[in-house]
Amino acid sequence: MSEQTIALVTGANKGIGYEIAAGLGALGWRVGVGARDGQRREAAVEKLRAQGVDAFGVPLDVTDDESVAAAARLIEERAGRLDVLVNNAGVTGGMQQVPTAVDLETVRTAVETNVFGVIRVMDAMLPLLRRSASPRIVNMSSSVGSLTRQTTPGLETGPISAAYAPSKTFLNAVTVQYAKQLRDTNILINAACPGYCATDLNGFRGVRTPEQGAATAIRLANLPDGGPTGGFFEDDGVVPW
Template sequence: MTNKTALITGANKSIGYETARQLGKLGYRVLLGARDLERGRSAAQALVAEGLDIRPLSIDVTDEASIRDAAAWVSDHDGKLDILINNAGIPGRQPVAPSEQGVDDIRAIYETNVFGPIRVTQAFLPLLKAAERANIVMVSSGLGSLGWLSDPANMFFGVNILGYNSSKTALNAVTVAFAKELADTAIKVNAADPGYTATDFNGHTGYRTVEQAAAGIVWLATLDASGPNGAFYFEQTQVPW
């Protein structure tokens, strides 16, 4: 065991769940964050049955009180946090043309995909600073890369989804902002593109497995002091902003 603790938001299924499993197998104590605590408990129990140190944690990234309560619980039980993975996200209404997507739908996407990671990172920053060193991973998407979206030769060029894509572009900017602020600390902040993965998120149309998707996130989450800061990666290859 590493005696290190990781928190993953939105981890009761899919990529977040597999990320919890992989970190658990590396010896981390994993706080499996879930908006629905009963689903979180069920997911955690399944991983505990595999011999992993997994604990459910109630956290709704759109709810300030829920986040404060979660941070207080971690403070009381662990006193620090070594890894924060902002994984919770929603796709919004799609497919729909940018000219037809309502602002209310876009606002709801931003509440989870952008403001959620900001809220959670700000709330847990004191605990991350209390660790000897820590890593923050923002789970972004290749659809957030302006470089890829504007390149006609790229596979994502034709995926023109206003709300979701722009929320991930905004999350990338959030990554850079926190990385710059924390550059002189022992905390690294990076963004991960899990790739087009078969999950409920896309009706299981993705070509990648959750195991493949989680591996790149885990790599960033377990970086040592020599690793990158303020960068965007697909697996271990840097992605253009």
Template structure:
């Protein structure tokens, strides 16, 4: 293993922004593990990146299944011995409408399980490997809808979205969780930040009534940037392409 070699893992990475994060990090010279639960989609995604000559591995990982998370962590340890970058990208919207007063509690619980508890499962399982890195980085892929500043600003388009107790709540919780991990891990030199990719034209947003022109690659750029921070970079922040995002 070369001393300068760096290893990354990206969850929920078989398509969309996650796939482009893998591609972006691999183009920067990292060996990237594309983690996803769907075997066929994962295999196709990795094959496409191999055709580009990129160094990408793959592992099955369902962020809602502790056994799957633990197995993936063991595989990474056996293959690489450490991890330098973790990008928690896997997330679900829950679909449909989730007005707080009429929300399906099981659906909301499922969104929180994936988008918040799933991040904790994966991060905690991989922390022993991140501690072995000379400069560990954790990037949590959040959303502008997790910004209470945006959602309560009459001048911001996100404030005009229908109220929801699912996805926006999960991303606000993820932002708060990011701060807590940053506080805990700062003494170890592990930088932890949340990012907002912005509205992108992907499968995730195809059913929204929004005229989106940004691509998945556009959305991935901020996650790649924060994954490659120097040691004096920020931690415990929320960022998009333009800089810090209001909490």
């Protein structure tokens, strides 16, 4: 694009989201740092700016209708359009998640952020994305959302989970439906698996760095026109549904 590319990354104040914002900013893009916590959000913006990134803060709670609507208005005022949306904000929902013992509130919490929050943000931002020459949406999923991998004997897919893992399966299904609806437009929408990264989401037990986890999302945000849509990708290629 001849104009500066405008991106919004949700949950961008730390971890993988921050590294996605940093990676997109390193390309010369203007990046909205979406986050609920004002202090952490502004600290992330300052850190990104110190690295030369054209970053600005976007107050954003993906579980709140008015917060999301206000974020869309802010981007409208600041940029007039949106080229790339990365839905990164996510939660585990809490523990315990063994199906026979899980509290339904734990499931509800995971779905509210990881699925409903993504739908809420996409619908609010789509009018701005439609103004872009090459709009892209990236939904941050997880390989634990792959039913193929979950049902493959002997394949390690982490602990049994009745909240987090199914919420990512749900997100994958939603991504496919949006891609189907938007197939005749220039909007490409895909799901990305960052791998098992060391973040506060897992108590920093992951084996990959957040920077490594950001790589697939950055690649999908840069897809050329005519690139894949409705897919699920990781570093090594396609993740089976």
